Amino acid sequence: MLKLNNIEVVYLNVVRVLHGISLTVEDGSVVALLGANGAGKTTTLKAISGLLKVEEGDVTDGSIEWEGRRIDHSSAQEIGKLGIVQALEGRRVFGHLTTEENLLVGAHNRKERHIIHQDLEMVYHYFPRLKALRHNIAGYLSGGEQQMLVTGRAMMSAPKLMMLDEPSLGLAPMLVEEIYDIIKRFNDERHTSVLLVEQNVRIALNIAHSGYVMENGRVVLDGSADFLRNNEDVKEFYMGLSAVGVKKSYRAVKHYKRRKRWL
Ligand SMILES: Nc1ncnc2c1ncn2[C@@H]1O[C@H](COP(=O)(O)OP(=O)(O)O)[C@@H](O)[C@H]1O
Ligand SMILES: [Mg+2]
Incomplete structure (x- = not known):
């Protein structure tokens, strides 16, 4: 914990x-x-x-x-x-290293080869797309692929x-x-x-x-995810939704900003 x-x-x-x-x-x-x-x-x-x-x-x-x-x-x-x-x-x-080399940087705390290999296979199991791209230069990956890469790392x-x-x-x-x-x-x-x-x-x-x-x-x-999802202020200030599910105008949000100080 x-x-x-x-x-x-x-x-x-x-x-x-x-x-x-x-x-x-x-x-x-x-x-x-x-x-x-x-x-x-x-x-x-x-x-x-x-x-x-x-x-x-x-x-x-x-x-x-x-x-x-x-x-x-x-x-x-x-x-x-x-x-x-x-x-x-x-x-x-x-950017100048391959996808796999980038992943290996994340293994710097590991010493044994077979463990590093297991880690790699585990990441490829979750991100098959990274496996397909493993020899590609990371700098040329798309934004989404790069996010997969840092998450995989x-x-x-x-x-x-x-x-x-x-x-x-x-x-x-x-x-x-x-x-x-x-x-x-x-x-x-x-x-x-x-x-x-x-x-x-x-x-x-x-x-x-x-x-x-x-x-x-x-x-x-x-609070719990449920509590936060249903909280009126979270809905308004962070999801941009009013009770009926439409986007509030900037003016209205500004008005509500004053109200949220108690939060
Ligand atoms: N290295 C730093 N030196 C001085 N102020 C910093 C530094 N990093 C962040 N801040 C300031 O700390 C505040 C919080 O920043 P940050 O933690 O990055 O917020 P968030 O991730 O929620 O956007 C901001 O006002 C930011 O300008
Ligand atoms: Mg930040």
């Missing part, structure tokens, strides 16, 4: 961007971390994976526990060895917790659905916990068991 207790994050010793985030990811569950641009979602993931340290960010208060043990002072490498992996936003692939080494940062961003709905189906299957079959950052609330709540909504570095709402 992953547990964040009231963490604060400060960049460059001065910019405070997280103001006391608490959240829990139970073993084997899919948890969605939702919110608009700049809410602090990526920062939260980086605090967990230890990548904050390379960006001169610090967890200045609170604690992060993984399997009962504090990890907020551990290095990214140590945290990786514990089975926590983060796929960065923006599909960063090594995160699956390498069979992590215990996989964190994905906006996998749906800029992809056609059909592709998003395909990738989400695979993430869901991976979670079902292998019981890997998934912490999923998304602005696409609808698609994320389709596969999540529970979720948290962040605004300005705070959690403003949390």
Whole structure:
């Protein structure tokens, strides 16, 4: 289980961007971390994976526990060895390497050849398309294929917790659905916990068991996926829907923005 207790994050010793985030990811569950641009979602993931340290960010208060043990002072490498992996936003692939070489980068914690081979076969089982493209140069893959690749790279080494940062961003709905189906299957079959950052609330709540909504570095709402899906404010502010299922005008949304402060 992953547990964040009231963490604060400060960049460059001065910019405070997280103001006391608490959240829990139970073993084997899919948890969605939702919110608009700049809410602090990526920062939260980086605090967990230890990548904050390379960006001169610090967890200045609170604690992060993984399997009962504090990890907020551990290095990214140590945290990786514990089975926590983060796929960065923006599909960063090594453009001049092949698909398979990119996947092998995800196996850096593994030593034995046959285990690495098993990991590769496992990823190809979930993403047959990556197998077909395994000798292709990653830089020439489509956006959807690159998203499959970074997701597959995160699956390498069979992590215990996989964190994905906006996998749906800029992809056609059909592709998003395909990738989400695979993430869901991976979670079902292998019981890997998934912490999923998304602005696409609808698609994320389709596969999540529970979720948290962040605004300005705070959690403003949390609950089961069902609860969030049916919450009027989530529908209006994050799905762009009113009660009757039509898009609200900008003016109306602005008006409602005032109302949502209580959240
Ligand atoms: N390396 C950094 N240094 C300073 N500020 C940062 C850095 N990275 C992100 N921020 C700021 O932290 C806030 C949260 O950013 P981020 O976690 O990327 O939000 P999200 O992923 O929800 O869009 C933003 O105001 C952003 O400008
Ligand atoms: Mg982000």
